[in-house]
Amino acid sequence: MDKVEAIVVGAGAVGLAIARAISSTLNDVVIIDQHSQFGSETSSRNSEVIHAGIYYPNNTLKAETCVRGKHLLYDYCQQFNIPHRAIGKLIIAFNPAEVQQLETLHQQALQNGVTDLQWLDAKQLKKYEPDLNGHAALFSPSTGILDSHTYMQTLLTHAQQRGTMFIGQTRFLHASFQVNHWVVKFQNPDGSIGEIASQWLINSAGLGAQACAQQIDGITPSLIPPLYLCRGHYFTYSGRNPFKHLIYPVPEKNQTGLGIHSTQDLAGQLRFGPDSQYIEDLDYEVNSALKADFIDAIKRYWPKLDEDKLHAGYSGIRPKLQAPGDSSKDFIIQSSREHGLPNLVQLFGIESPGLTASLALAERVHALIASK
Structure with a gap:
């Protein structure tokens, strides 16, 4: 069985930002996505706005990562010539x-x-x-506004320059922790089933995050938000x-x-x-x-x-994460502190301002990994 240090499930803006961030300290990072191209769902079907951080309740992940992410994103776009404008x-x-x-x-x-x-x-x-x-x-x-496709392509390029591999048309099926690593089962583009052993597993599957969580052994169902x-x-x-x-x-x-x-x-x-x-x-x-x-x-x-x-x-x-008529719900980042499983990070409800917050969310995930 092939072994890597981290598998990121989901190649949207947040998943790509996470892969770029963690590849600075981990080797052999792999990103898998069920689509052939990165950013094929929420990340490529939005307003491409860099949000200021106005709307979200104080001390929430949405507020903190939006404000922090805005500054990081403008700096990143400026540094790497990603088209954008305030x-x-x-x-x-x-x-x-x-x-x-x-x-x-x-x-x-x-x-x-x-x-x-x-x-x-x-x-x-x-x-x-x-x-x-x-x-x-x-x-x-x-x-402001930005070219989200160029932004995501740049994130992927920087991750790949550090050895990260992107594998498209690959569907996450199941994961279980065995001794000191995760065994991740996935479906290849040709329909065959494969397995990879990974030290870390990052569930950043966006619209599919809950479905992925349901296939991870040991996750308490009540910790998977609707x-x-x-x-x-x-x-x-x-x-x-x-x-x-x-x-x-x-x-x-x-x-x-x-x-x-x-x-x-x-x-x-x-x-x-x-x-x-x-x-x-x-x-x-x-x-x-x-x-x-x-x-x-x-x-x-x-x-x-x-x-x-x-x-x-x-x-x-x-x-x-909120039902119709319900009050606004915050982003969720789950680590072992919440679910009790080693070396697993899950992100739920990453809607707007997720594009703006992507680098700040990646920063937080990287901090969880670096602290181990």
Whole structure:
């Protein structure tokens, strides 16, 4: 049986960041993923936004790794010429009641260490974005966008330069700890079954993290949190982009989502979304009937929207830990302190701001391994 020092299950942004981080101290790291390419699920179906750390409760993993990860990510992109831009974000209030919500967000941001937010009244907002409709806004200058594919490719390249191997089309089947290592069983692309012995096992499978955990011997079932699939749809815009910044409404109740916002890629292509729709199965369909809801949401802040130029685009699915109507749930990083098993780290519920937080999450996983 082949032996390695670590197996990372899942080649999304977080799994790749973890592999890069731990390969600095471990040899023979292997990343496996059921898809042929890295980042084929949540990591490649999002807004590609570098979040500032505004929304999340103080002292949570989401808040701490978002704020820390933002700084790490900007530095990483700058150092390795990954396309990105600190484009800034406007969070819009449409009435006095929503201004109070903005004030609550502002206080939350300050508690999280985000100290650069700026208040804009309606007149100042018009100077920032003449086509916008709004009563007031918070401006976040440290919010940005990046080329997520190039980012993930760079993470993988750096891991591979340290000897890491990426094996696609490989499905995790089972793991058990035997004497001093994990025996990991997996299905090869040709359907055959293989086994690898590994000192460390990292479950960073995103949408599949709970399913993987259920196949790890010794895991107490109550430590595997429920998974709720939440699909977000995006619509693209074929007309001229009038915005210099990202445009967000106040977030949805319980932070199910951040509302149908206006974002853009580095070429300036305008897109809107995502909304939030809980679903039962993995399904990336974008129903064109949703267009009416998108039009209503967008016209609140952009009355000049040309409806004929709005088209169904793509969707992504968030691995949420909260049920519909439930309060927001935090990221989970489990180690032996929680589950009692040696050399196993599991990550659950890594949705937004997971892309922003990826380097900080990897830093924490690396610290768990380095402390052994």
